[in-house]
Amino acid sequence: MNKFSLQIKKMVVLLLVLTLIPFMMSGCWNRRELDKIAIVAAGGIDKENKDKIKITAQVFKVGEIKSPQSGGSATGKPYVNFEGVATTSFEAIRKITQIASRKLYWSHNQIFVFGKEIAQEGIEKYIDFFVRDHETRLMVNVLVSKGTAHEILTTETDLETIPAMNINDIIKDLGATSQAPQITLKDIAERLLSKTSAAVAPLVEVQEINKKKHARIAGTAVFKKGKMVGELTPEESRGYLWVIGKVKSGIINVKTDDGTKRASLEIIRANNKINADIKDGQLVITVKIKEEGTLNEQDSPKNLTELPLWHSLELLQAAAIHREITAALKKSQEYNADIFGFGEVVHRKYPLLWKDLEKQWDELFPYLKVNIEVQAKLRRSGLITKPISPSTEE
């Protein structure tokens, strides 16, 4: 063989190998076309009977979502709820394939709703699959229904096309009031792994508006070791958010003019600082909140931006925050659920001491002394300083 044909031979062999390789390699094996999958938008778990659960999967009906050609001639609802009843989550999901023509595809799941019964029984055994499986997402938003998950997933929507997207968008905007936390499956899983910290999740309820069922966020569900033990009201929820530093915005109402008039203050930014100390052999937690707000509405005829009044507004604001935090703290100690993660603060500060404290945290926490220091400032008063209806006295 001479050089020329050797080169040709090498080329031919290489080409053959290259063409054969793709058929032998596994590559990404999970090949499926877009029109062969059922895109799940929301999942829900309810208690069916004593030992069976019901998984509700809300699936996009992509044909009904306005496609560029059909020009939005959608007739039916653009979603369908599939239900599977079995003893475990995974089995229930697989059972859905017996009624659904396509395989459920969980990678675009937006929200996950637990029914109240399931939450009270304990969620940890049912979420194992959703944390373990490769297709489900950890960043899915988790909610707890005051009733069943199924009823949440059948609520009406006005602006969005399907309930899942509607609730998901509501959760994204929770920061506007800061009256319920935004919790993902990852947060829940982390809290469940911790021995002392307790998990929380936003509560959602069904509210009838004009004889239409709408989903509405209503405070926070408190878990203790995976079991729901109680609820926080929206105000207590904000108290909780102050402590963990997750307040983004919101309205604080204070009474002015000796309690006869009201002013609305908007929260602009807030910082938290949690510290643990041992004073005289007693564990003391100090929560420091620094808040800045603006005066956004007043019905008092006085010019509240004048200095003594302005300072009193700031104090009233701080007092309101203090009240919210105290309420949240009281509830959590009542439930004996360390939702604030004080245990972890102590752990970080006194790692050696924590080994002993951890075991008796359940006895310690309800009587834990917590100092709350709030520093609230008002920065601006909107576009005007004086009220538009000044008092006649001046």
Place this chain on the structure above:
Amino acid sequence: MFRFIMRKLHFLHLLHHNPLQDKNKEPEKDPATTLLTKDLQQNLAKLKKILGTSNDIIIRTFTFGSNNIEAALIFLDGMVDKTTVNESILLPLMYEYPQSKSDEDSSWNNIEDIQQKLITVGEVKKTYAVQDTILSILSGDSILLINDLNQALIISTRGWEARGITEPQTEATVRGPRESFTETLRTNTTLLRRKLKDPNFTLETLVLGKRTQTDVAIAYLKGIVNPRLIEEIKRRLNQIDTDAILESGYIEEYIEDNPFSPFATIANSEKPDVIAAKLLEGRAAILVDGTPFVLTVPMLFVESFQTAEDYYSRAYYTSILRLLRFLSFLLSILSPALYVALTTFHQELIPTPLLLTMAAAREGTPFPAMVEAIGMGIIFEILREAGVRLPRPVGQAISIVGALVIGDAAVSAGLVGAPMVIVVALTAIASFVVPAQTDVGSILRIFLTLLAGFLGAFGIAIGILGVLVHMCALRSFGTPYLSPLAPLSTGDLKDVFIRVPLWDMFARPRTIGWIDPQRQAFRLKPEPPPKKD
């Protein structure tokens, strides 16, 4: 079966190397290799025998002088400039010779004198060989044969109908020279000469093609170009032993570094300013008679992304355009593959709202995404080819049919999803942004789409990796194809992804112009005049 193919190839190879040339050499008495005799009629008979009886061969016999010296002028009708033949050859010989008769007769029989004193043409040569006369006649020169002389005069009378200098058809510019090369080699070298008024501008010519006898010129700037590059070009050109060179593409295929690579390692252009700029960077150009496309070597991959206009318009926008071209190239080879990979393997990577629209569009389409992508790609290539080949007036019909078929009908008929049309259209447009790599783009696109269809993003990664490895191994006349990126030469990055202002481009490209690296003076940045105190 494999061995069968190998044996066939081997056999073909042996055939190619069988001593065919030796057989040709046997009949030594080919009239073309003989010398001219003193007998005019004999010489004419010889030429007639070689040239045949084509009616464009003109043999003008005449006598001149008082002694009635017999002579013959032979040329090809249409290849010569008639005015030169009539007024600069025939006129002086037939009219002025008798007047000079008062001088001594003998001296005028000398062919030297005719060449020196009578023929008023710029370029006149003497020859004894029949071969030379034949070649000259075929190239458009005229041959003057005189009785009793065993020499012939080759008088340069070349002149034929040629296309004028027009605007370039393949490289349109908004700003910059609008002239382009033509089919005539001499015109093309002139165009270069006018750009480079430098005595170092050198042209080396050789003739290639046994039957076409095509003039090929190597142009370069002495002192800037690497002498070993010129040697290598000459070595490769001299190896060409074929019967026809009709276009520079013929030469390109004979002298390429890696003939099996889809990537072209020899650049071409039909713009004199582009060629001049490349010569100034230290490259060499190969001009071929009969085509306006001039080859330049060595070629780098990044050259495909540079246009002449980059250096004529200001640096900011040019730099954006450069990046845009790289993006377009990536889009043109990757977008169908990415679409296929995302929709069939990695749906979780698509944002939810987009996934919904894509899923809605795919609802009810009959074929897998990969088949769709390749099918639409083929339809696009068909349309493109039809658009290029069709006569201009019919071309419009193609675009209408194409727009309807590819765009609307295929979607409303439910054959393909609408996003696929967008992907194909984007690919099509993006592939034309880098014309030099359009053909490579088409090949890579199909290759990567197949890989994506079988293996998903993993396949794309493997494919890209393979292509990159291949590109890193490529050389163009000894220069790494991917330089200045791999191997990295940081100084040359001034002209790759961005183009820095001209005053900052101090050096020639390091891998090409290192013989004389300095292009200009330092500190050419325009500055206000120094303050006078």
